[in-house]
Amino acid sequence: MITVLPIDTPGLGDRTYLAHDGEVALVVDPQRDYDRVLGLARAAGVRITHVFESHIHNDYVTGGYELAREVGARYLLNADDPVSFERVGVRDGDVVEVGGRMRVKVLHTPGHTHTHLSFALSEGGEPIVVFTGGSLLYGSTGRPDLLGPDHTDALAHAQWHSARRLARELPDTTAVYPTHGFGSFCSATQSDGTASTIGREKLANPALTRDLDAYVEQLLAGLDAYPAYYAHMAPANSAGPGAPDLSPPAQADPAELRRRIGDGEWVVDLRDRTAFASGHVAGTLNFGLDGPFVTYLGWLIPWGTPVTLLGETAEDVAEAQRELVRIGVDRPAAMATGGPADWAGGEPLRHYATASFADLAAALARDPRTAVLDVRRDQERAERHVTGSTHIPIHEVLGRLDEVPAGPVWVHCAGGYRAGVVAALLDARGVDVVAIDDSFDNAGPAGVPLTTPAHHDLEVHA
Structure with a gap:
């Protein structure tokens, strides 16, 4: 019997998978700190013989290359990926035997990238699992815009066709195991799903329930900013990153x-x-x-x-x-x-106030000119915002410091984390800040005046 074990990386919203038959194992899309994979394999008493990469990742540095080197496994990725190291190149339709009981069929599923692959794992001649990487996610698909605007439209169309191919060629009972979609910005939209099958996705996934034009329109309309560090991930992955050094850094006084x-x-x-x-x-x-x-x-x-x-x-x-x-x-x-x-070292500490939206409502009642800085992303802002507030998305604050209102400035986001990050950035530059540590859902009931533009049906990242 084949067992599939996920390894979650919640900080990035990704999953790695180890699948084994009790003796040998394959790994799909391992993170850089692959010691977690080795620990799982040891606990299961299995030997890793194959490491599969669904695509050249944009949101993290892979551990696949170094993991395969360390355990002597075959490292498999698309033969058309331009990499600078030795690997086993595979293409659409290839079948890879893993041990005596596992067979992996390679499926070309472009959309997240041009060379993206999915891997259908069969036991006894029947597909039971498909590792979909950044293709078919739970209730969504991988975003098509990470390679730049010149590729976005073509990849969006390809993503629909790839999802349809998976749904057409695999049984409804096939378990779907994506790499992205658990908070990753590689996902076009977010879902709370933690497990699914091809049959379930046929009922709910926009790529499988909407026609091509409607899907592409919704997909492109829902895209928002993604982390700047993504620009450095594909070059690192194409170069064959080495093992990480997790030894403690030097102590600083x-x-x-x-x-x-x-x-x-x-x-x-x-x-x-x-x-x-x-x-x-x-x-x-x-x-x-x-x-x-x-x-x-x-x-x-x-x-x-x-x-x-x-x-x-x-x-x-x-x-x-x-x-x-x-x-x-x-x-x-x-x-x-x-x-x-x-x-x-004896120097005085700094501090600043935290507050709720009820506190902000009281401050605005006392002085309607109270400065409010909204650091949410554009799509969040478009749904509802504090009337009269200044909007600078968190990832643009450092480049737009001259637009930050004179303090005291009340900083808010959707739940408090991003507001805390920005408040600290501004405090380090001497700005008088108040960090709102509260859910934005409480703003209206607390009496904060809100502006709600014309409604538009968009899903946004949490």
Whole structure:
């Protein structure tokens, strides 16, 4: 009997898969920190013989190349992918035997990329599983715009045809195992689904329920910004990335932390946004481990800027370091543990206020000119926004600092995490901020005046 074991990477919204028959195993789309895959294989008592890559990934650095090298497995990806290392090139229709019981059929499913592949796994001659990568997702499909605007329209059309092919050629009972779609920006829209089959997708997936033109129109209308670090992932993956170094970085004392901050490096406090607001070292930034830490740090940091990690424990730093290597930030410059009093070296701590939307409503009632900064993405803003607020999406703030209202400025997003990130960025530059740590759903009931433009039926990322 074939067993499929997912390995979740919630910080990036992706999954890796290990499938085995009790003796040998194959791996699909492993993350950079492939020690997790090795641990799962050891626990199952199986030997990895094949590593499959569905596409040259745009949202993370793969561990596939180095994993295959370490265990002596065959590394398989599209023969047409332009890579600079040895691999086993496969094409549409190829069948790969894995052990004595698993057969994998290669299916060309362009749409997320031009050379994207899906892998249909059969047992006893019947397809039971399809690993769909960034093609058919749960209730959605992979986005078609990551290769640039010149490719978007063609890839959007190809994505519909690829989804239809999978639905046409595979039994309804075939389990669908995508790589993206669990919060990844590689997904066109988000779904709460955690499992599905071809039959279920036929009932709900827009690529299988809408005609081509309607699907493409909806798909393209729903696309919004994606992280800037994506630009660095495909080149890294095409070069054959090596194994990550997860050994602890050097410890930094308060004097070194001050020097690094003064040199314009990023010294990142990993505590949650409430703790950071109540007291932190001047000039430090806040990307809490309790939220999508790596997505937003990777999105906002000028690429190549040295990063120092501040965590309450060494385990916190190790967790952040593991997330960073997944996007190619390989070595933190330094680390420190403890709390802000330990890191400040006797210097006074900074702090700023946090608030709810009820607090904002009261502030606006006292002074309608109270400055409000909305850091959500464009599509979120288009649904509803605070009347009179300034809109600068989180990923544009550093390039548009001259547009930030004079303080005190109340910063909000949809749930508080992004507002905390931006509040820390502004505080480090001396701006008087109030971070709204509240759900935007509470704004209207609290009495905050909202503007709702003409309704449009778009799904947006959470």
